[in-house]
Amino acid sequence: MLKGLMRLAPYAAALFTLISTAHAEDGRRVFTGTLGKTAIVVELNTTQQDEVTGRYFYEKYHRDLALSGSLQDSTLNLVEGNNRYGDDKPLPTLKLEETGSGWQGEWQSPQGKKLPVKLTEARLPAPTSATLPFIAALPYGEPYEYLRLQGLKLKPAKKDNFMGYDLQWWTEPETKISLFSVESGLSKDDQQRVNQQLLGRLWNEVISYHGCQLQGGENVEFMQQAEPKMISPAVVSLNISTSYYCGGAHPDFGDSPLNIDVKTGHPLSLEDVLWVGEGKPLLHAERDSLGDKPLSKDESNARYQYVSKELVPWVIKQFTALYPTEMKKPTGDDDCNFQDESIWGTSPWYFTEKGLYLGAYFARVQRSCDRPDWSILPYSVVKQHPGAVKLQLPQG
Incomplete structure (x- = not known):
């Protein structure tokens, strides 16, 4: 689901000394602010003024809510959510006016409750030398996802041994996505390269989960199982099986293996x-x-x-x-x-x-x-x- 993320060498992350402004090359812009008193992150694409698209999440929950609407002069009229499955139920709306640094206006529930909205162009916390390369690359193409991942942490789960290599399993609690890192059996440098790929893939799957949730709404299903297949001094190989329903006519399933060249850290x-x-x-x-x-x-x-x-x-x-x-x-x-x-x-x-x-x-x-x-x-x-x-x- 998330494609084209370029690899960023670990040392390059240390060069970021400034906080960058968040916008993607395809016209998407990212804002942070509040809805009522609650912190939110918003992504908007106003390139086509008659078909504005976007999404936002509450920083406390990280779950996407779809936005769609139109921009007339400097007024943005948006609907939150959709009735794609024929529900024809009333939906919340946002009416925002453009400011010098973002947007401000009002959110209104179908029952008439109103809350103020204030948004400013997002400024991203700079990656550090300890930032995983996958995450350090996100500000260039997916600043919205970069901000989402700032609020998420992996939790250690079970320990395992496979083909003589000690494995530590990690789980992202909100999505239940789980994958392992290699904790013994490889040299320090090889282990670091391999684990950067493995944990990068875990975070990529977390992003895929949220993308599926945005498409499928309340009916989403996204179940995943990672299984090591071979670990040696030359390769680390695993298969990721996913059963999913992200909207549409039918649920589906598929395999998405990851094969890593231990000596370079490159996927094969x-x-x-x-x-x-x-x-x-x-x-x-x-x-x-x-x-x-x-x-x-x-x-x-x-x-x-x-x-x-x-x-x-x-x-x-x-x-x-x-x-x-x-x-x-x-x-x-x-x-x-x-x-x-x-x-x-x-x-x-x-x-x-x-x-x-x-x-x-x-x-x-x-x-x-x-x-x-x-x-x-x-x-x-x-x-x-x-x-x-x-x-x-x-x-x-």
Whole structure:
């Protein structure tokens, strides 16, 4: 949900000695102030004056409330919430006048209760050298989320041991999002790089939860489970399974693995690990970012051609040889067809002790076919087709 967050080197955070003003490049502006006597954070996009959009949260609760309306001259008329599911119930409104430094005016409930609103352009607390790189990068693209996270803290949960590595699990109490950090078994520098990625991902999932809540309103569901799959001196690999309903016709679910190169702290793409094409492996752009950095048009086209024309046919051929029974063509329309090339093009993948797990992705009517437990590519095969990053893989 939150894309394009550029990685900020830890040392760079220490260079911030000024408090920055909060606005995003796409026209969104962020304000802080009060509604009545309660502190709030507001994001508004007034670029299209007849279709103003926004959201706000009470600093005490952090839960988004949607805003929509219009700007006429210097008067902003907004509705809080929506009736997207046909409820046609009266909604709170805000009427604000522009000031030299923000907005001021009045909030009114459907019952007629009125409260004053005062907003000024937000000034962000500067990141420090101890700020997690993921959070330190937020002021540049997502200042609103940066301010939300200032009020949230992780709580330590259970301790665990996986493949000989001590893990500390952390939970963000309001969203119940949970993930682990590695506490032993790696060098100090490797451990720091890996944990920056892991905790950055945890906070990214917290942001995704709030984005889902904003879309789904009172009916939102967002349940998540993180599971370590392999930890070694070379890689830390985990899978994050999410079941969610963020509005729309149906709930859904999906896997979103994270595979980290221990020596660099970079997330790994499948092309970094496995390459079955001609020439040099593609150097996937997301390796240089904490989020999913968008590929250029040329990169995107090259990757599409490689995946569709080379990788997917190769994967089907390998799995047909390794798992002939599972890959057998179905006899009925409702059976899982693992020969279908379309199901492997966006495979979630992660490391296991035995090899690379490549998942299948079916259309909604056959989602029960997702996540086959057998689709593992042995390391003996993977090593014959190394990717862009030199990794010490298990024997498998």
